[in-house]
Amino acid sequence: MKFYPTVNVLRNEKKELLKCLNSKNWSSFKGSLKESDYKNVLGLSSLSAGKLKDLEIRFLGGKYVRRLESNVAKQFKVKYCVSSNSATSCLHMALASLNVGPGDEVLVPSMSFNSTATSVLYVNAVPKFVEVKKDTFCIDPVDMKKKITNKTKAIIVVHLGGNSAEMDKILSISKKLKIPVIEDAAQAPGCRFKKKYLGTIGDIGILSLTETKNITSGEGGLLLTNNENYARRSRLVRNHGEGVILENLKKTDYENIIGMNYRLTELQSVIAIEQFARLKKVNMVRKKNSEYLINGLKKFNKILIPQKIENNTEYYPYILKFLWRGNHILNKKTLIKKLNMAGIPFTGGYERMMHENPIFSKMIAYKNGCPYFCSKNKKISKKYGKGTLPISERINKDFIWFKFIHPPNKKIQMDYIISNFKKILGDI
Numbered sequence: 001m002k003f004y005p006t007v008n009v010l011r012n013e014k015k016e017l018l019k020c021l022n023s024k025n026w027s028s029f030k031g032s033l034k035e036s037d038y039k040n041v042l043g044l045s046s047l048s049a050g051k052l053k054d055l056e057i058r059f060l061g062g063k064y065v066r067r068l069e070s071n072v073a074k075q076f077k078v079k080y081c082v083s084s085n086s087a088t089s090c091l092h093m094a095l096a097s098l099n100v101g102p103g104d105e106v107l108v109p110s111m112s113f114n115s116t117a118t119s120v121l122y123v124n125a126v127p128k129f130v131e132v133k134k135d136t137f138c139i140d141p142v143d144m145k146k147k148i149t150n151k152t153k154a155i156i157v158v159h160l161g162g163n164s165a166e167m168d169k170i171l172s173i174s175k176k177l178k179i180p181v182i183e184d185a186a187q188a189p190g191c192r193f194k195k196k197y198l199g200t201i202g203d204i205g206i207l208s209l210t211e212t213k214n215i216t217s218g219e220g221g222l223l224l225t226n227n228e229n230y231a232r233r234s235r236l237v238r239n240h241g242e243g244v245i246l247e248n249l250k251k252t253d254y255e256n257i258i259g260m261n262y263r264l265t266e267l268q269s270v271i272a273i274e275q276f277a278r279l280k281k282v283n284m285v286r287k288k289n290s291e292y293l294i295n296g297l298k299k300f301n302k303i304l305i306p307q308k309i310e311n312n313t314e315y316y317p318y319i320l321k322f323l324w325r326g327n328h329i330l331n332k333k334t335l336i337k338k339l340n341m342a343g344i345p346f347t348g349g350y351e352r353m354m355h356e357n358p359i360f361s362k363m364i365a366y367k368n369g370c371p372y373f374c375s376k377n378k379k380i381s382k383k384y385g386k387g388t389l390p391i392s393e394r395i396n397k398d399f400i401w402f403k404f405i406h407p408p409n410k411k412i413q414m415d416y417i418i419s420n421f422k423k424i425l426g427d428i
């Protein structure tokens with residue numbers, strides 16, 4: 001049985017890409033910024049920036065970058081969309097926008113991809129890891145609340161696998177304490193909670209366009225916000241902002257903004273525009289395949305437990321996640337091996353949880369113990385490593401994942417998986 005990868009080149013992409021190639025503007029960004037631009041341009045909504053002439057304000061990128069941002073802002077019903085070369089860059093831009101820095105803690109669920117937490121180190125703050133809920137695998141608001149201190153400067157929630165975190169509870173806690181929330185929606189483009197797109201409910205949201213994700217431009221990321229100040233600061237970080245910071249700005253305008261080159265190219269933007277136009281269609285196939293597969297495996301649902309979807313969530317899965325609780329019948333490693341031998345690419349969860357990663361467990365990031373033991377961070381209580389988050393560790397130990405639910409995979413692939421599970425597990 002053949003399982004197909006996510007990347008699939010279509011006619012529109014080829015046509016537009018060729019136009020862009022021939023235009024010879026492959027990245028129209030310029031790093032220079034005039035005082036008048038700072039005042040009048042940096043805070044322009046993405047819709048207004050999309051209406052500028054092709055090469056008018058190059059600090060905000062070329063026509064395809066701005067068209068992408070304008071389209072996504074419209075599609076996701078948000079004022080600002082700031083693209084970059086990855087979701088990781090967007091996480092950094094988000095934390096810098098919120099002015100997170102030395103002496104600050106950021107709450108992060110350990111169950112995620114590494115950069116959700118390493119991005120906190122980029123701004124010299126430290127992450128504090130939080131447990132996830134046993135059934136939804138998204139951040140547990142109860143543990144989150146317990147871990148808030150007067151040093152907590154931001155909370156990152158992760159909408160794992162397309163499932164929504166419990167946003168009502170999270171926001172009721174964070175709003176009361178005035179702690180901003182970043183939504184890492186890298187794995188959840190187009191998913192909604194109470195009809196609002198994930199990534200647009202908190203203060204800042206981020207999406208990923210890396211090659212494994214629901215839609216892709218090879219690499220790429222998008223930051224979403226309704227806050228003008230966060231949009232300005234993100235746009236500065238993305239494009240060498242510190243190199244052009246103007247003498248007479250207030251300190252708070254440029255504090256904690258180290259300008260990078262996080263710019264998305266015009267070529268990638270062309271692809272991303274077409275991919276977003278197709279998002280709904282692609283997501284519907286993911287939903288259909290995964291529902292069919294879960295239903296076909298229902299017979300085993302005492303030992304093969306699918307991720308519980310949070311109430312009020314419109315869910316389009318990224319990687320299908322199950323807990324394998326059938327070790328008394330067949331251990332997880334053997335099950336995966338048997339499936340793989342039949343040509344079915346199931347895998348076994350994260351290599352390790354983030355809090356077990358040596359960059360945290362050994363507290364070694366920058367030289368001289370920074371940021372963990374640098375001046376202001378010295379007083380922060382930090383506890384990392386195996387055993388500190390037993391719920392997340394147990395879930396990861398039991399995880400089995402399947403990712404090929406995207407088009408052009410369809411019923412025939414799902415039927416093949418179901419029949420192989422039946423063959424392997426027999427009549428239990």
Ligand SMILES: Cc1ncc(COP(=O)(O)O)c(C=O)c1O
Nearest residue numbers: 086087088113115186208209210
């Ligand atoms: C939850 C989560 N956050 C962040 C990222 C980073 O995305 P990117 O590869 O675009 O930097 C990923 C990518 O795998 C992810 O799954």
